[in-house]
Amino acid sequence: MNKLLYQFSGVAGIFFPVGKPEDDGTCEFASNKCLLACAAINCNPKKGFKQIRNPDNGSTIQCEEGIEKIGHEKKKELYDFIIEKPVFQVCDRIMHELAEMKCNILYWFACGDCMKKDEARILKIIEYLDNEGVIQCGFTRNKTFWEESVKYTNYIALTLESYWEVLKSQTMGLFAVPDYKNNTVKIYKGQETYWICGGNFTYLKLRVNTIKSNCLECFNKKEGCFTKYSK
Ligand code: SF4
Numbered sequence: 001m002n003k004l005l006y007q008f009s010g011v012a013g014i015f016f017p018v019g020k021p022e023d024d025g026t027c028e029f030a031s032n033k034c035l036l037a038c039a040a041i042n043c044n045p046k047k048g049f050k051q052i053r054n055p056d057n058g059s060t061i062q063c064e065e066g067i068e069k070i071g072h073e074k075k076k077e078l079y080d081f082i083i084e085k086p087v088f089q090v091c092d093r094i095m096h097e098l099a100e101m102k103c104n105i106l107y108w109f110a111c112g113d114c115m116k117k118d119e120a121r122i123l124k125i126i127e128y129l130d131n132e133g134v135i136q137c138g139f140t141r142n143k144t145f146w147e148e149s150v151k152y153t154n155y156i157a158l159t160l161e162s163y164w165e166v167l168k169s170q171t172m173g174l175f176a177v178p179d180y181k182n183n184t185v186k187i188y189k190g191q192e193t194y195w196i197c198g199g200n201f202t203y204l205k206l207r208v209n210t211i212k213s214n215c216l217e218c219f220n221k222k223e224g225c226f227t228k229y230s231k
Pocket residue numbers: 009137187195197198211212213214215216218219223224225226
């Protein structure tokens with residue numbers, strides 16, 4: 001394996017295989033909607049998929065050319081390394097590659113997710129990297145993993161399907177709600193919406209900002225997942 005980390009949203013990303021575990025992926029907590037709208041699954045040229053479907057209204061958009069740059073087999077290789085090699089070896093490799101990339105921000109699950117069986121190991125890696133001063137952000141749908149991850153970082157968001165679910169959570173954590181219609185993600189801190197990530201349109205409500213997704217820029221400006229409300 002040549003590389004463990006790949007550029008993602010201006011930082012270094014960890015890519016795991018996408019899809020449900022029964023389809024050889026790591027998205028154990030995926031909703032039917034996100035599976036339909038997932039570019040990594042549906043823009044796979046090898047499988048002949050060329051469209052992403054909006055699960056809210058059935059409309060389709062063409063996949064961008066070359067969106068699926070890291071194939072499924074490569075992602076499996078990266079995942080196997082992280083899950084099977086000794087934790088210290090994985091952490092050492094990540095630190096080494098971050099230094100090579102001149103980047104101190106690691107994005108968890110640029111693709112895929114943390115499966116239940118991998119929670120303890122991934123948390124151990126996150127803890128180690130946190131002690132080394134690595135900033136860690138990203139999205140997960142695994143609630144128990146997310147609840148534990150806040151011991152080390154407040155920049156990993158729990159993805160929920162609706163604002164209603166955010167309200168029900170009654171916590172001040174970081175949440176992400178996909179907006180399938182606009183192909184963006186709403187970022188909430190507790191019940192407050194304060195960012196729309198990935199948008200390049202104007203949103204009319206006051207207090208809501210829109211940004212093109214670039215985590216490094218967010219970190220430098222203390223915006224998005226890195227606003228002053230976070231750790
Ligand atoms: S809001 Fe900023 S930090 Fe959060 S995912 Fe989007 S680009 Fe990255």
